[in-house]
Amino acid sequence: MKGESELKRDRENVQSANGRIRRGEPRTSEDVSHLYVHIPFCARICPYCAFYKERANSSQTQRFCEALLREIEEVRDRFALKPETIFFGGGTPTALTTAQLEFLLGGLRDRLDLSRLVEWTVEANPGSVSPRKATLLREMGVNRISLGVQSWDDELLKLLGREHNAAQAKASFQILRDAGFANVSVDLMFGMPGQTLAQWEADLEKTIRLQPDHISTYCLTYEEDTEFFLRHARGEFNEDPESDARFLETAMRTLKRAGYEHYEISNYARPGFASAHNRGYWSGHDYLGIGPSAFSTVGMRRWQNVCDFRAYSDRVLAGESAVGSTEILTPEMKRAERIALALRTRDGISSRELEAWPQESREFIDLGLLREANGHFILTPRGKLLADSVAEAFV
Numbered sequence: 001m002k003g004e005s006e007l008k009r010d011r012e013n014v015q016s017a018n019g020r021i022r023r024g025e026p027r028t029s030e031d032v033s034h035l036y037v038h039i040p041f042c043a044r045i046c047p048y049c050a051f052y053k054e055r056a057n058s059s060q061t062q063r064f065c066e067a068l069l070r071e072i073e074e075v076r077d078r079f080a081l082k083p084e085t086i087f088f089g090g091g092t093p094t095a096l097t098t099a100q101l102e103f104l105l106g107g108l109r110d111r112l113d114l115s116r117l118v119e120w121t122v123e124a125n126p127g128s129v130s131p132r133k134a135t136l137l138r139e140m141g142v143n144r145i146s147l148g149v150q151s152w153d154d155e156l157l158k159l160l161g162r163e164h165n166a167a168q169a170k171a172s173f174q175i176l177r178d179a180g181f182a183n184v185s186v187d188l189m190f191g192m193p194g195q196t197l198a199q200w201e202a203d204l205e206k207t208i209r210l211q212p213d214h215i216s217t218y219c220l221t222y223e224e225d226t227e228f229f230l231r232h233a234r235g236e237f238n239e240d241p242e243s244d245a246r247f248l249e250t251a252m253r254t255l256k257r258a259g260y261e262h263y264e265i266s267n268y269a270r271p272g273f274a275s276a277h278n279r280g281y282w283s284g285h286d287y288l289g290i291g292p293s294a295f296s297t298v299g300m301r302r303w304q305n306v307c308d309f310r311a312y313s314d315r316v317l318a319g320e321s322a323v324g325s326t327e328i329l330t331p332e333m334k335r336a337e338r339i340a341l342a343l344r345t346r347d348g349i350s351s352r353e354l355e356a357w358p359q360e361s362r363e364f365i366d367l368g369l370l371r372e373a374n375g376h377f378i379l380t381p382r383g384k385l386l387a388d389s390v391a392e393a394f395v
Contacts, residue, residue, distance in 0.1 A: 032298060033084040033116070034280045037068065037108075038291035040091040040309050043127060046161045047231075050223030052293035052307045053091045060310065065100055067313040069107040071290050071322060079288065079298065082113045085277035086120045092148075094128040098136055105140040119144055119276040121185075126164035126172035134179035144183040144275075145176050146216070152206045153199050156192055173210055183273060185214035190247035192220050193237045200247050201254070208258045213273040216266055217251045219244050245385045252381060265344045265387050282341045284334070292322075300329045340391040348378030360393045 041056040075081060086108075096104065121144040122137055129147075137145070151157055152166045164172070176184050186207050190200050207215060222232040222239070231237050252262055260268035264282065267275065281287060289296045292312040295304045306312050306324035315322050335353070342349040354361050354377055361377060364370040369383035369390055383390055 031080045031082070032286045032288050033082065034277060034285055034287035035081065035083040035086045036277075036287060036289045036294055037086065037088045037093075038090060038289065038294040039088060039093040039096065040292055041095040042090065042092045043095055043125070044161060044163045047227035048160060048220060048223070050226050050229075051091070054309060056095050060313070061096065061100055062103070063317070064309050064313050065096070065104045065107075067316040068104060068291055069111065070316050072108060072111050074316075075288050075290065076111060081288065082116050084116050084118050085280060086117065087277045088122040088142075090123055092125045092128055093122050094124040094133060098130075098133050101133065102136055102140070105137070105142070109141065114141065117141070121146055121275070121277060123148065124172070124176075125162075126169040127162075129172040129175055131175050131179065134175050134181070138179050138181060143181070144185070145181050146185040146187060146214075147173060147176065147212075148187045149173075149207070150187060150189045151192070151199075152203050156195060156199065159192060159194070160189070170210070173212070183213045185216060185275070186210070186212040187216045187218070189218050189220055190251070191239075191244045197243075197246060197250065201250060204251060204254045208255070214267070214269045214275065215255060215260060217248075217255075217268070218266055219247070248385060249381075252384070261346070262384075263346045265384055279345075282345050284338050284341065297329075300334070302327045302329055336395045339394050343377070343379055343391050344387055346378070348373075348376040351375050351377055354394060357394050364390060364393070 038052070040053045041061065042053045043056060045053060045055065094101075120142045122142050123146045125148050134145075147169070149169045150160055150162060152169065154165050157165060173184065173186070188203055188207060190203075220228075222229045222237070228237065232239070251268075255268045256262060260270060261274070262268050263274045264278065267278065269275070286298045287296060288298070289305065292305055292309045293307040295302060303323045303326035305322040306315065312322050339349050339353055342353075351372060352375075361370065364383070365372065368380055369386060370377050371380050372378075379387060379390065
């Protein structure tokens, strides 16, 4: 499913060098507070999604869950892991059965010290939410759900290949509220082929009426290895940056009027409901990724697990490393990432970080793309429309 944030895309865009982390390395002194768990299974493969995913395979899912718990034991023993945030993404974590979720979440609770946990998010598709499953997630300690609605227009949902319709999405949202979830995020997408501004405005208004605690809005991108990418290459679909900018402007204006704080380019929240997990990543904190294709970054080292759940399970259950590639980061790489991610947030980047680019900073201020406040450079509303271009000037 389309993720709540662009964290996974950021991780998957990392160019990793070949290498391997040896299993059995001594415990490190780093204190890691953020844990990501990748569940690759989906009931249906969406034609726009480039994240690692597979159709659910009931004959191998239980074995996969056992491998996840084994890897969690490994990283717990190697790192000072006391998570403050946990994020289950995919794929579709709720594509697992209720029994499998109980086995996996219960096993995680048994293996980790959760005394510092403040946020536990699970991504969910409307087509895979049931009252029983929602109740189980709540009982297990999950306190935040990211619901992949994408649109309230049934024709656009068909175009995206989604397994749900608008009525099912609304029913799923109510199921989550009835189960006691006081923190529900809704994902929306814009820039879809044929989507009109009126349709986008209607999607925003329908979402606001539900009063979710958090809203993520994403512009469709044509990623390699997807059906949409091929259709774009054939000229069936076209990108329109000017139209996309109007969609983003409309979201910023509409959601601000409704009381949502625009705390990151793609994310809006009611006061007090900004995602702690996402903010940790944007702040450059270390994080551990569990499961196939998951990235981890600790200190100056980044690694990615193999992108195949069968190979992943085989390796982990055989006592071998699941890591497929690793990369040693340089201070320059870390600084570039820090600037690019921080600029996307409402807090911006410390002015000290941009001291090496005084001319560029002044030009962006003169152009109305940046402003300086409280010792930070912050994107203006106009600057948010050109965030990537602004960030590239400081790399």
